[in-house]
Structure formats: C-alpha cells, structure tokens
Amino acid sequence: MRPSLLRVARYAWTSPNTVVGALLGLCLIVPGGRVRIVSGVMEFSCGLVGRALSRAPKSLRFCAITFGHVVIGINEAQLDAVRPHEHVHVRQYERWGPFFLPAYLLSSVWQILQGRRAYRDNVFEREAYATARCQPVSRRFPA
Secondary structure, eight states: OOHHHHHHHHHHHHHHHHHHHHHHHHHHHTTTOEEEEETTEEEEEOTHHHHHHTTSOGGGOOSEEEETTEEEESSHHHHHHHHHHHHHHHHHHHHHGGGHHHHHHHHHHHHHHTTSOTTTTOHHHHHHHHHHTOOOOOSOOOO
C-alpha cells in the first residue's frame, strides 16, 4: 500500500474515536481552549475547563487523554510534556481502531480483578510509558 493510502486508511480506521475527541475538544474552545495540529494530531488545551479540572478531586484529574488522532490536555505545557506518551496512544488507536476503547477498558478491568492498578498496570499504558520513556506526570497542575 502506498504511504499516502496507508495514512488515509489509518485516519479512517481511527475516525469514530477521532470524531468523539474532536467534538469534546470543540466544546473546550468556547471557554478559552485552544487547538493546534502537531505531527498530524489535533491537540486541544482546556483553557478555563483545564483550570477547573486542576482543582478537581484527585480521582477526576488527568493531564491528557487521547481519542484517535485527538489529544485533549489540561493546558499547552502539559500537552508538551506528555506528547510522546499520548502519541503512543495515537499509534495504538491506529492499530486497534474502534476496538481501542473497549480493549483499554477491558485491560483496566482485568488489572483490577488481578489486584493490580487499573491505570498504571493497563497494558496500553505500560506500552506508552515504556515506548515514550517517560515517567508519570505529576498530579500537580499549573493554573
């Protein structure tokens, strides 16, 4: 398959999840969010919503989340910090397509049933941390 056709196929395969991410991201633009494209991935920073999330209970906080070819992050600094990790998730979406989210959730459930941590022991997160060679980002978020 030609490289351009392969790229189109990857975007098509991940499109159901990308649409979800884009819709969520567009909702963040109104209250001060921003969007930029980095290496073919739309990155949304949360603006005012990100500031509110940084004050949320620890169980609700996150640095960034990926949906297909969309990454939503608390702010631009956090997006810069976690980009290698989140781009591993983009590649995972390219492999799993619409099955990524169910597979991710099943991995988390399996970890819980095995007495492990749902997030850190999730096979997708382990791959992202190992591949990106990064440590978990601090739970402290700049305003």
